[in-house]
Amino acid sequence: MNKETVEKIKSNPDYQKLISTRNSFAVKLSIMMLAVYFLFILLIAFNPSFLGTPLSEGSVTTVGIPVGMGIIVFAIVLTGIYTKRANGEFDELSNSVKNSLKEI
Amino acid sequence: MNRILTFLLLGTGAIFAADAISGQVEKQALNMSAIVMFLIFVGATLGITYWAAKKTKSAKDFYTAGGGITGFQNGMAIAGDYMSAASFLGISGLVYMKGYDGLIYSIGFLVGWPVILFLIAEPLRNLGKYTFADVASYRLQQTPIRTLAASGSIATVILYLIAQMVGSGKLIQLLFGLSYEMAVVLVGVLMILYVAFGGMLATTWVQIIKAFLLLSGATFMAIAVMAHYDFNFGSLFAHATELKGSVAIMSPGGLVSDPISAISLAIALMFGTAGLPHILMRFFTVNDAKEARKSVFYATGFIGYFYILTFIIGFGAIVMVFQKPEYLDAAKHAVSGGYPILGGSNMAAIHLSHAVGGDFFLGFISAVAFATILAVVSGLTLAGASAISHDLYASVFRKGRVDSMMEMRVSKMATIALGIIAIIVGIAFENQNIAFVVGLAFAIAASANFPILVLSMYWRKLTTRGAVIGGALGLGSAVLLVILSPVVWVSILGNKTAIFPYEYPALFSVTLAFVGTWFFSITDKSQSAKDEQEKFDAQFIRAQTGIGAEGASSH
Numbered sequence: 001m002n003k004e005t006v007e008k009i010k011s012n013p014d015y016q017k018l019i020s021t022r023n024s025f026a027v028k029l030s031i032m033m034l035a036v037y038f039l040f041i042l043l044i045a046f047n048p049s050f051l052g053t054p055l056s057e058g059s060v061t062t063v064g065i066p067v068g069m070g071i072i073v074f075a076i077v078l079t080g081i082y083t084k085r086a087n088g089e090f091d092e093l094s095n096s097v098k099n100s101l102k103e104i
Numbered sequence: 105m106n107r108i109l110t111f112l113l114l115g116t117g118a119i120f121a122a123d124a125i126s127g128q129v130e131k132q133a134l135n136m137s138a139i140v141m142f143l144i145f146v147g148a149t150l151g152i153t154y155w156a157a158k159k160t161k162s163a164k165d166f167y168t169a170g171g172g173i174t175g176f177q178n179g180m181a182i183a184g185d186y187m188s189a190a191s192f193l194g195i196s197g198l199v200y201m202k203g204y205d206g207l208i209y210s211i212g213f214l215v216g217w218p219v220i221l222f223l224i225a226e227p228l229r230n231l232g233k234y235t236f237a238d239v240a241s242y243r244l245q246q247t248p249i250r251t252l253a254a255s256g257s258i259a260t261v262i263l264y265l266i267a268q269m270v271g272s273g274k275l276i277q278l279l280f281g282l283s284y285e286m287a288v289v290l291v292g293v294l295m296i297l298y299v300a301f302g303g304m305l306a307t308t309w310v311q312i313i314k315a316f317l318l319l320s321g322a323t324f325m326a327i328a329v330m331a332h333y334d335f336n337f338g339s340l341f342a343h344a345t346e347l348k349g350s351v352a353i354m355s356p357g358g359l360v361s362d363p364i365s366a367i368s369l370a371i372a373l374m375f376g377t378a379g380l381p382h383i384l385m386r387f388f389t390v391n392d393a394k395e396a397r398k399s400v401f402y403a404t405g406f407i408g409y410f411y412i413l414t415f416i417i418g419f420g421a422i423v424m425v426f427q428k429p430e431y432l433d434a435a436k437h438a439v440s441g442g443y444p445i446l447g448g449s450n451m452a453a454i455h456l457s458h459a460v461g462g463d464f465f466l467g468f469i470s471a472v473a474f475a476t477i478l479a480v481v482s483g484l485t486l487a488g489a490s491a492i493s494h495d496l497y498a499s500v501f502r503k504g505r506v507d508s509m510m511e512m513r514v515s516k517m518a519t520i521a522l523g524i525i526a527i528i529v530g531i532a533f534e535n536q537n538i539a540f541v542v543g544l545a546f547a548i549a550a551s552a553n554f555p556i557l558v559l560s561m562y563w564r565k566l567t568t569r570g571a572v573i574g575g576a577l578g579l580g581s582a583v584l585l586v587i588l589s590p591v592v593w594v595s596i597l598g599n600k601t602a603i604f605p606y607e608y609p610a611l612f613s614v615t616l617a618f619v620g621t622w623f624f625s626i627t628d629k630s631q632s633a634k635d636e637q638e639k640f641d642a643q644f645i646r647a648q649t650g651i652g653a654e655g656a657s658s659h
Contacts, residue, residue: 001642001652009645019648026222033222037215038370044208044356045366051204052355060341062354068207071215072408078218083401086226087394094649101651 005101012100018093025085029078036071135280137467138474142280145317145475146294149310156302156309163508166303166515167234167490168388173308175395179402181308182386184315185483186213186403187410189476190271192318193450195411199418200426200452203344203353206418210411212370216377217407221400224378227561227647228387229396235487236384236553237495240560243639245568245632247500249556252575254495256552257381259579261488262525263545264382265481269530270538272477278447279454279470285531291477292527298482299489300519304389307482314479317472319406322413325453325469328460329420344422353422365606372610376546379553382487393650414453421452424459431455481526489518540591543608547586551578551613559621561647564640567625567633574621581616585609 009015043050051064160166173181191213199206232238237253269288276287298306333339345351377383387396425431427443436444445455457469493515498506556575559566586592588604625633646652 001645006641006645009649009651010641015645015649022648030219030222033215033218034374037211037374038367040211041366041370042363045363048356052351059338060345060351060354061338062204062351064204064207064355065337065341068204068211069412071211072411075214075218076405076408079221079401079404082218082221083397086397091394097649098651 009097009101012097014093014096014100018090018097021093022086022090026082029082033075033078036074040067040071135467135470137464138280138470139467141467141471142474145313145471149298149306149313149475149478152309152313153298153302153306156306159305160301160303160512163234163494163511163515165305166512167385167486167494169303169305169308171389171391173389173395175390175398176402177308177312178386178390178395178399180315180406181311181389182383182399182403183406183410184311184318184476184479185383185386186407187315187318187476188268188480189275189473190267192322192410192414192476193275193453193473195414196417196421196453196456197448197450199415200421201449202357203348203418203422204355205357207411207415208356210414212373213377214404214408214411216374217400217404219374220378221397221404223558224561225387225396225400226393228384228557229390229393230647230650230653231561231643232388234385234388234494235490236381236557237491237499240556240571241499242560243636243643244560244566244571246504248568248572250495250499252572252579253553253556254491254500256379256548256575256579257491257495258488260379260381260545260549260553261484261491261522262529263541263548264484265488265522265526266529266533267538267541267545268477268481268484269526270533270536272474272481273530273534275477276474278451279473284534288530289527291481292523292530294478295481295485295526296520296523298478299486299523300516304385304486307479307486308386308389310475310482311479314472314475315406318476319410319413321457321465321469321472322410322417324465325420325456325460326413326416329416329424329456332423340416340419340423344419347422347426364611365608368606368608368611371614372543372546372550372608375550375554375610375614377549379549379557380545381491381549381553382483384553384557385487385490392653417453417456420460421456425452425455428459431459485519485522485526488522489515492518492522537596539595540586540589543591544582544586547582547609547613548579550610551582551617552576555614555617555621559618563625564637564644565625566621567628567630567636569628569630569633570621570623570625573624574617574619577620578613578617581613582609585613 051062051067053063055061055063055066156169159170164170195206195210198209228236228239231242235253235257237250237257240253241249269291272291273284273288276282276290277284280287282290298310302310330337330340333343341354345353387399390396390399425445431445433444433446445451447454454466454469454473458466461468493511497514497518498504498511552575555578556571559574560571585604586609588602589607589609590602590605591607593599593602593604
């Protein structure tokens with residue numbers, strides 16, 4: 001890729017939109033995942049009894065069970081959300097950048 | 105502090121031990137149904153290898169299966185790489201013993217995946233060809249960066265292989281009644297056949313078939329357990345706690361207690377996953393970034409589902425195996441009391457398979473466990489062989505002046521060499537304490553491979569000098585801190601107290617790698633550093649859009 005092409009792509013509004021929206025989306029989702037996981041780990045380190053609280057009076061199932069299962073499901077859902085948006089919206093933007101190169 | 109130290113000593117290797125079946129095991133009687141089912145698996149996979157060998161004509165075919173694997177297939181293969189026999193048996197065994205702690209452990213292994221998708225999968229696919237070193241050295245100097253990346257890869261692969269080979273020897277001894285040496289040699293030879301002849305195509309299909317078998321078997325076990333309780337988790341938990349005589353299994357126990365160890369472990373698991381060469385290599389087998397993203401989505405789904413199954417299986421073993429006379433290790437029971445099960449707690453899932461499905465299903469699960477080991481060691485060996493042939497031989501030694509046939513021949517030789525090494529270390533480490541090796545492999549992946557990879561993708565100012573020094577610091581400190589930690593310094597070397605008090609070095613070694621890379625990059629004022637920074641824009645465009653990326657053919 002020569003310098004001219006690089007400059008041309010960098011000034012392409014679709015490219016700029018792709019980079020800014022996708023990167024902020026990716027960072028937001030990453031922070032959500034990291035925050036949920038580290039909160040969980042710190043909860044275990046500092047206040048393990050919270051996760052050991054029974055869900056209801058007399059129940060054996062503890063708060064920790066839905067929380068733990070919830071994190072697994074959350075991780076799967078986040079990857080699903082990202083993949084759906086990236087394979088649709090973001091790929092359209094990057095295809096339009098690619099096509100703009102063919103026009104000359 | 106004292107409490108923490110005690111925990112560390114008692115918990116030594118608890119987390120990663122699940123990935124390495126250790127300790128003495130006794131040889132069991134020959135298990136015919138397991139052997140027959142395993143022979144069917146071997147026959148089928150050798151057939152696939154024969155088919156794959158005919159299709160593997162170039163280095164590209166060998167390393168990436170021609171690049172025509174779909175997102176769904178690759179997701180299944182990635183999940184298969186991650187669902188090793190040790191993690192299946194280890195996690196369900198941990199749940200069986202400690203209940204909720206097993207869930208904490210599996211969550212740690214899962215949460216790295218979304219981050220891999222958001223930050224790494226796409227640039228990796230768009231920039232790389234065969235190995236992750238392609239990406240790290242994209243705009244930097246080939247020789248030093250590839251040497252570093254290959255060292256990180258080979259170290260990770262060999263450590264992981266030690267754990268897998270020793271685990272497999274013991275497991276096969278237990279399940280099939282073969283001798284330890286014979287089991288290790290059998291695994292080594294089959295793995296060489298798959299990889300050397302069938303390359304990535306055979307390795308991928310072996311992994312897909314095994315992942316399918318493992319998920320089906322585990323699903324059947326979980327459903328069989330839940331059916332006993334009308335699919336009501338509450339009654340399963342109630343019965344399990346009643347049998348255990350305590351509700352402690354329903355809440356966090358002593359697995360993670362102090363914040364430093366907890367965070368350090370979390371970092372090792374998250375970033376380590378994103379730095380495992382055999383996993384990263386799978387991203388080059390798909391056609392484009394779109395398929396790469398789908399791969400991670402499917403992989404995360406399968407792995408998450410698998411962990412939920414192992415949790416149910418662990419509890420199922422509590423209600424159906426625990427205290428049952430047929431699974432009780434009577435000899436141990438006579439000596440130490442309690443209810444030890446035959447073969448140790450890692451056998452909980454195996455005994456459960458017998459409890460829910462009789463001898464036939466026990467044979468099936470045993471054969472699947474064997475297949476799992478084969479598939480995982482094959483993936484590891486292929487990753488190690490690629491680092492040797494593509495990074496060290498073709499790029500460093502021959503400076504890229506090598507034809508594809510020659511490169512492929514070198515990878516095949518490297519595969520055979522790694523297979524022989526795996527057999528030798530497998531036998532040599534039979535009675536060694538190897539609880540630290542998987543932890544060390546993750547620490548190296550997180551501290552040496554991951555920082556260089558992610559910085560080369562996103563940080564303009566990265567220079568060769570920064571990457572080499574930072575990566576070497578990460579690698580060196582990870583190894584050093586593990587040696588000085590309780591798991592090696594006290595448990596293996598027999599010293600009284602550990603010089604480095606924490607079990608997991610990642611928090612420190614990863615930080616050191618990032619800071620070192622940053623410092624030695626920004627202070628690098630050389631002309632080559634300037635050139636490298638100037639190349640960033642073009643690299644970034646390709647990483648983000650795929651413009652100019654390696655095309656792939658479909659089979």
